[in-house]
Amino acid sequence: MAARRLAAALSLVAALFVVGCGGGSESTSIAVGARDDSLSTLLAHLYAAALRTHGSPSHVAVVDDPLVGLDSGEVIVAPGFTGRLLETFAPGGKARAAAQVYRDMVAALPEGVAAGEYAESAEDKPALAVTEATADAWGGRDMTAAVRNCDTLRVGQVTGTLRPAKIGNCAVKAREFPDTAALFTALRDRQVNAAWTSTADADIPEDVLVLTDRTALIRAENVVPLYRRNELSEVQVLALNEVAGVLDTAGLVQLRRQVADGADPAAVVDGFLAEHPLGATSR
Template identity: 50%
Template sequence: MSIARLAAPLLALLLVVTGCSGQHGDHAAPPGPELVVGSKADPESRLLASLYVSALRSYGFPARAETADDPMAKLDSGEFTVVPAFTGQVLHSLQPDDSALSDKQVYKAMNAALPEGIASGDYTTAAEDKPALVVTPATGQAWGGQDLSADLTLVQRHCDGLTVGIVKGGHAPAAVGSCKMPRPREFPNDTALFAALRSNELTAAWTTTANPGIPGDLVVLADASKNALIRAENVVPLYRRNALTTRQLLAINEVAGVLDTEALTDLWRKVAGGADPQAVADGWLGEHPLGR
């Protein structure tokens, strides 16, 4: 048999093998084991986990979300790989007496307090959900300002006789600057809380900066991070040290560059309305692709 006649079938076989290999590559299994992003079971926590799942998937990494009563314990044991959290809450759980307030100070102190096997990614400098005081426009005008950090005596000047409220289960700082805050009256929901504020039963109401239930006719007192009087609460991904590749870490860190408080509020509003957290996260990251 001639060399040319032998070469023809060998070439055909090579093309078949190459074609099969190419098709397998098109449908190859995703790289590495599936990463587990953990959170508590409430809708807001599930949304944050879904954002980081979407981020990892957008880079081609398999990931899924799971819930637990104590996500940090699961992260510490290695059952979870990534757990989104808020910087101030993590710091308070690890160092309750730490006095850091601004976003940079809180992030630095939190990193110093993390257990040896856990590290933190980039925090969202533009996305926060920290305690905030809400007042009526009339109160804001009477107080002569709406920015706590610009006028460090704003609350102090009106500290005596303050009556404040909060939704049951919420967190209220014990002090704002030098003003020791009174124990807040508890209300069953935002509707009841803000109705009491409007009817002047309360001077101010405690809420959080990303709460989608804050009515537009009320005033949220600002508290800039540089001279913050209330501890920062920025979104941050915690992860198992040495468990992520460089590109996986890049994927979760890039969330910090696209997420802001306005977007976080809108996403939580959709989830509160019954939307699936993963679908909401996927849709939002589809409109705000990472790595651009």
């Protein structure tokens, strides 16, 4: 009898140990890295919320450099943009179209880092804003129209922003302005006839239009998550990938506007996912 009691007790201890180990693994909060800026923090909250939607505890960790944090293990997930990441890992890369930029970025990732699916419809890449009058004079509303009028192109940009030095074969030298308001005032006053902005900029005035880029004259910059290889389960990777199915550029702009107006990024993301729920096939 004593032997049976001892065996039962040992079995119970072993079972509790196994459950405890498994529970600890599942309950460990996944750190999603972000820089200390509104866009990076917003994307980190989006991917952290996606993980929680699939039952994985997660939190946003603001660090100096999420890629360094990814390498050290300080963070497990680090959202970013395909073109900027390609330039980081393979400077001088020539790819511009979204799919090729993503493929080249994946090929250039360091050992131990993997990429989730990129959001094909969600980007934040440099773009030119012009007035309706300029678009009419150029005979088009695409970047190709700016290239056709390269000889008369006068571009402005906000001081400190990084913008392309060329659009296709058209070299661009931009005049600098102290802030967005001054830049668009100069555009309306015809001091410049084009203003550098970005496709997900939340501060583009309603009285200007942003040129499309149908032929990928400017390198793609699509939202994408990086993560430490072999650190996430299949369900957790699926959670990251599902963001690509609900996020588009218009949604990203709206999220940025809400945060710019003072809303809490986590609350903004929760509201977005309530309206655009992630898939539930893996739950």
